[in-house]
Amino acid sequence: MFPEPEAVKRPSHAGPTAITSAIDTGCDACDHCGLPAPRRLANNRTFCCNGCRGAYQLIHQWGLEDYYALRDRTAGGVMSGEAVAVAGTPQRFAELDDPNLLSDSAPREVGGGMVRSRLAVSGVHCGACSWLIERSASMVPGWQAARVSMHDHSVEVTYDPEQTKLSKIAEVLGRMGYGLSPWVVGEAAARFADENRQQLMRIALAGFCAMNAMWIAIAIYAGEHSGISDDHAALLRWVGVALGAVAVLFPGRPFLRGAWASLRTRTTHMDLPIAIGLSVGAVSGVISLIVGHTDVYFDSVAVLVFLLLVGRWIQFRQQHRAADAVALLMRVTPRTATRITNDEAMVRVLADQLVVGDRVHVAAGEGVAADGVVVTGRSSIDRSLLTGESQSITVGPGDAIQAGVLNHQSPLEIRVTAGGDQSRAARLMRLVEEASLKKTPIVQLADAIAGRFVIVILTLAAITLALWWSSGPLQAAGHTTALLIVACPCALALATPLAIAVTLGRAAQRGLLIRGGDCLERLARPGMIWFDKTGTLTEGKPRWLLGEIADDDLALAAALERDSRHPISLALVDQAVRRGLSSRIARHQVRDVIETVGGGIRGTVDGRSVAVGNLAYIRGLGGEATDDVIRQVAEIADQAITPIVVKIDDTVVSIVGMGDRIRDDAVATTRRLRSMGWGIGILSGDHPRVVSITGGLLNISPHLTHGGLDPESKFALIERSKAEGSVTVMVGDGVNDAAALAAADVGIAVRGGAEASLQAAPIFLASGALQGLVDLIDASQQTVRVIRRNFRISLAYNAIAVTLAMTGWISPLLAAVLMPISSLSVLALTLGSRTFRLVPRPAASDAASSDIDFSDLVSDPGPTQWVPQ
Amino acid sequence: MSVIFVALPVALLLGAAAAIACIGCIRAGQFDDLETPPLRMLIDESPAPDVNSPSQSDRDPKDPM
Numbered sequence: 001m002f003p004e005p006e007a008v009k010r011p012s013h014a015g016p017t018a019i020t021s022a023i024d025t026g027c028d029a030c031d032h033c034g035l036p037a038p039r040r041l042a043n044n045r046t047f048c049c050n051g052c053r054g055a056y057q058l059i060h061q062w063g064l065e066d067y068y069a070l071r072d073r074t075a076g077g078v079m080s081g082e083a084v085a086v087a088g089t090p091q092r093f094a095e096l097d098d099p100n101l102l103s104d105s106a107p108r109e110v111g112g113g114m115v116r117s118r119l120a121v122s123g124v125h126c127g128a129c130s131w132l133i134e135r136s137a138s139m140v141p142g143w144q145a146a147r148v149s150m151h152d153h154s155v156e157v158t159y160d161p162e163q164t165k166l167s168k169i170a171e172v173l174g175r176m177g178y179g180l181s182p183w184v185v186g187e188a189a190a191r192f193a194d195e196n197r198q199q200l201m202r203i204a205l206a207g208f209c210a211m212n213a214m215w216i217a218i219a220i221y222a223g224e225h226s227g228i229s230d231d232h233a234a235l236l237r238w239v240g241v242a243l244g245a246v247a248v249l250f251p252g253r254p255f256l257r258g259a260w261a262s263l264r265t266r267t268t269h270m271d272l273p274i275a276i277g278l279s280v281g282a283v284s285g286v287i288s289l290i291v292g293h294t295d296v297y298f299d300s301v302a303v304l305v306f307l308l309l310v311g312r313w314i315q316f317r318q319q320h321r322a323a324d325a326v327a328l329l330m331r332v333t334p335r336t337a338t339r340i341t342n343d344e345a346m347v348r349v350l351a352d353q354l355v356v357g358d359r360v361h362v363a364a365g366e367g368v369a370a371d372g373v374v375v376t377g378r379s380s381i382d383r384s385l386l387t388g389e390s391q392s393i394t395v396g397p398g399d400a401i402q403a404g405v406l407n408h409q410s411p412l413e414i415r416v417t418a419g420g421d422q423s424r425a426a427r428l429m430r431l432v433e434e435a436s437l438k439k440t441p442i443v444q445l446a447d448a449i450a451g452r453f454v455i456v457i458l459t460l461a462a463i464t465l466a467l468w469w470s471s472g473p474l475q476a477a478g479h480t481t482a483l484l485i486v487a488c489p490c491a492l493a494l495a496t497p498l499a500i501a502v503t504l505g506r507a508a509q510r511g512l513l514i515r516g517g518d519c520l521e522r523l524a525r526p527g528m529i530w531f532d533k534t535g536t537l538t539e540g541k542p543r544w545l546l547g548e549i550a551d552d553d554l555a556l557a558a559a560l561e562r563d564s565r566h567p568i569s570l571a572l573v574d575q576a577v578r579r580g581l582s583s584r585i586a587r588h589q590v591r592d593v594i595e596t597v598g599g600g601i602r603g604t605v606d607g608r609s610v611a612v613g614n615l616a617y618i619r620g621l622g623g624e625a626t627d628d629v630i631r632q633v634a635e636i637a638d639q640a641i642t643p644i645v646v647k648i649d650d651t652v653v654s655i656v657g658m659g660d661r662i663r664d665d666a667v668a669t670t671r672r673l674r675s676m677g678w679g680i681g682i683l684s685g686d687h688p689r690v691v692s693i694t695g696g697l698l699n700i701s702p703h704l705t706h707g708g709l710d711p712e713s714k715f716a717l718i719e720r721s722k723a724e725g726s727v728t729v730m731v732g733d734g735v736n737d738a739a740a741l742a743a744a745d746v747g748i749a750v751r752g753g754a755e756a757s758l759q760a761a762p763i764f765l766a767s768g769a770l771q772g773l774v775d776l777i778d779a780s781q782q783t784v785r786v787i788r789r790n791f792r793i794s795l796a797y798n799a800i801a802v803t804l805a806m807t808g809w810i811s812p813l814l815a816a817v818l819m820p821i822s823s824l825s826v827l828a829l830t831l832g833s834r835t836f837r838l839v840p841r842p843a844a845s846d847a848a849s850s851d852i853d854f855s856d857l858v859s860d861p862g863p864t865q866w867v868p869q
Numbered sequence: 870m871s872v873i874f875v876a877l878p879v880a881l882l883l884g885a886a887a888a889i890a891c892i893g894c895i896r897a898g899q900f901d902d903l904e905t906p907p908l909r910m911l912i913d914e915s916p917a918p919d920v921n922s923p924s925q926s927d928r929d930p931k932d933p934m
Contacts, residue, residue: 130905130908148905149901149902149905150902150904150905150908152902193898193901196900196901197895197896197898197900197901200895200900201892201895201896204888204891204892204895205888205892207888208884208885208887208888211884212880212881212884216877229871231871232871232873235873235874235877236877239877239881
């Protein structure tokens with residue numbers, strides 16, 4: 001199944017984008033994570049950081065190279081860079097050994113001297129990750145087993161406390177890029193698990209009743225045909241009616257309860273006509289059994305309950321995933337922190353226990369647990385959780401710092417200004433949670449027509465009773481009962497969930513992962529689409545946009561920057577590679593490179609002094625800038641493009657503009673969406689001038705382009721847009737969009753955002769192409785069409801059955817045949833629908849080289865596939 | 870007395886036993902995670918490598934580090 005080790009000698013572990021970006025920038029891809037890496041080592045390995053090197057070493061040492069092959073073939077082989085950043089010191093994991101800090105993860109005895117603990121695990125993306133973690137267990141003495149659960153990103157570890165500790169296990173997994181943290185059972189998650197089990201148990205019981213009722217019914221009908229002794233027929237009927245009654249009373253109770261609730265609140269719900277059919281079927285069955293009447297509909301009733309429950313469960317699972325999302329999001333901020341006590345001792349405490357004024361020590365590589373102000377220390381921090389900006393910024397004493405921020409470089413001491421659930425991250429999470437709760441539940445077309453349906457059926461039943469009254473009350477009651485049972489809208493209730501489930505499955509095969517079916521209904525009619533700018537409409541990284549430079553000079557500058565990881569450097573090297581200068585870049589001798597954060601870079605290339613940076617930096621190196629240079633810089637800055645000055649041997653040789661380029665498909669997609677009737681706007685955290693220039697290029701009207709927004713104001717704008725009445729769609733990718741994505745009627749995350757933001761949005765475009773948006777809207781219209789067709793068909797069946805009942809032609813046998821056929825024809829027509837048929841499946845390039853086609857793994861729209869890039 | 874009076878309850882009891890077993894499994898949480906098991910089954914079992922075996926360290930001679 002896996003290639004020989006030779007075949008993975010230099011595996012391209014990266015996902016398609018990572019590879020592309022590595023090639024673009026003229027760098028190699030890291031052998032472990034696939035991110036661009038500076039240079040190839042002599043032994044033909046490339047790593048972007050020591051973390052990756054350590055992980056790669058460990059995996060090979062254990063002989064688990066198959067991981068790379070497996071990963072490249074599952075889930076499109078996309079791997080995230082974040083997975084490597086969990087470098088940690090042993091002290092960092094020590095909290096896992098303190099039962100007081102473990103909360104719900106506290107190990108419990110399982111016998112044989114073993115204990116078991118359930119922990120949250122981050123960085124798990126696909127089957128390969130769970131394989132690696134589970135296989136790691138056998139490599140560590142005392143660690144008996146690991147069981148990864150991908151739907152909620154947890155791992156259950158069984159280990160011998162005598163031989164190993166949780167911190168040791170966490171350290172091992174941390175070296176491979178998986179972070180372990182105490183597991184917190186969210187209330188929502190616990191409720192879901194409970195409800196899921198309840199529903200499954202109902203399905204099991206209903207299935208038992210339905211299947212047995214069916215074979216008993218067959219025996220009765222066969223007996224009526226060929227003769228059966230009365231006591232046998234009576235036995236079969238008694239057992240059958242008992243099964244039908246059990247099916248209605250126990251697994252069918254949610255329908256009865258739903259109908260009762262809808263009666264009490266005077267709202268219409270699909271449960272109402274269903275409950276009428278079910279209860280009439282069960283009651284009439286019992287009555288006719290007692291009075292010795294032969295027409296009993298118990299098998300129809302039991303099968304109905306079973307089919308309806310299955311449909312409900314499918315729908316429930318699809319809709320639920322939002323609750324998981326918030327739980328995952330909550331894990332982004334660390335659960336524990338190191339408090340500095342008055343006598344300068346360091347104590348590990350739960351983040352919830354921090355109060356305003358506490359001093360907290362944040363080690364390098366650790367997350368910040370509370371909002372605060374830096375007291376001592378200077379470090380670069382990653383604020384991507386809050387701002388979506390992946391570039392680190394430098395902080396020093398006096399600077400504000402927020403919970404959820406990652407401290408990269410050196411230890412910091414901060415004074416807490418807002419702890420626990422008052423921190424900005426926690427407030428943001430609450431916004432997400434509230435937004436996903438507030439979302440109006442799917443207003444099904446079925447529910448909307450259910451009320452009218454009930455009235456029509458009851459009127460028809462009254463008419464039937466009146467018409468047949470002359471033939472005797474018993475016969476009139478019999479026909480009326482038959483009508484009420486056959487009018488039970490099973491196919492009608494299945495129409496929506498089925499059509500949506502089919503669309504979700506097909507969308508997933510095309511890289512569009514949809515969590516909630518209600519999105520499809522909302523996308524079918526045009527409304528307003530808001531785009532995030534950076535990384536959504538634009539490429540999200542600087543590119544060479546303008547400026548002239550001679551090849552020789554460019555080669556010198558690129559040689560200077562070849563080992564720098566700064567985005568501007570990458571863009572410059574990229575431009576040099578495009579001009580075919582790669583061999584020259586490598587040939588130049590570079591010495592004395594000094595990089596200044598927020599300024600530029602200088603050094604000696606082939607004996608000539610070269611400097612690249614912003615104007616202030618170049619001026620600071622000595623030598624006056626001419627007026628001409630200052631004017632050019634100002635001109636470039638006016639166009640919202642970053643001016644970069646290249647200076648060689650005391651002469652400014654060129655001023656180039658570096659900017660974020662609009663994605664190739666953005667223009668075509670926005671034009672297409674506009675022609676479909678959608679309004680388009682931009683919500684961006686970027687500088688308003690940059691945003692308005694981007695908006696201008698895409699023909700977006702200026703009053704719909706908003707720049708300089710923080711997450712909260714994005715959220716507010718989405719709320720305002722929703723209040724205006726049209727369907728509001730948000731397309732974004734950063735965690736800073738999480739609240740807006742969750743608040744919008746439909747949130748669509750495009751590849752490039754952090755994992756958490758994908759969890760907040762109900763739709764994820766794994767393909768990354770904005771074209772997917774158009775396909776998605778097409779498919780939504782298709783789906784709604786299929787749902788409507790399903791309605792028409794099931795209503796037609798109902799009309800036929802009701803007519804038969806009113807004219808007295810229906811019999812239990814006819815009902816038993818007619819009702820499943822209506823459900824089955826809805827099923828067949830839904831599966832045969834053309835939704836997404838016109839959109840080709842992506843070529844399985846990653847699977848092409850393997851002997852097994854893993855593409856069917858992508859058919860499950862679970863969070864497993866939500867691999868962030 | 871016909872055999873059906875015995876066979877029918879027995880058949881129902883067998884079915885009920887299966888249903889109860891299924892419900893027991895659901896209660897125990899076996900059906901909570903429907904995403905990982907289908908992936909797990911695609912993964913070949915390899916003979917558990919022996920950590921203490923001396924051949925372990927030079928398993929990949931090309932490994933540089």
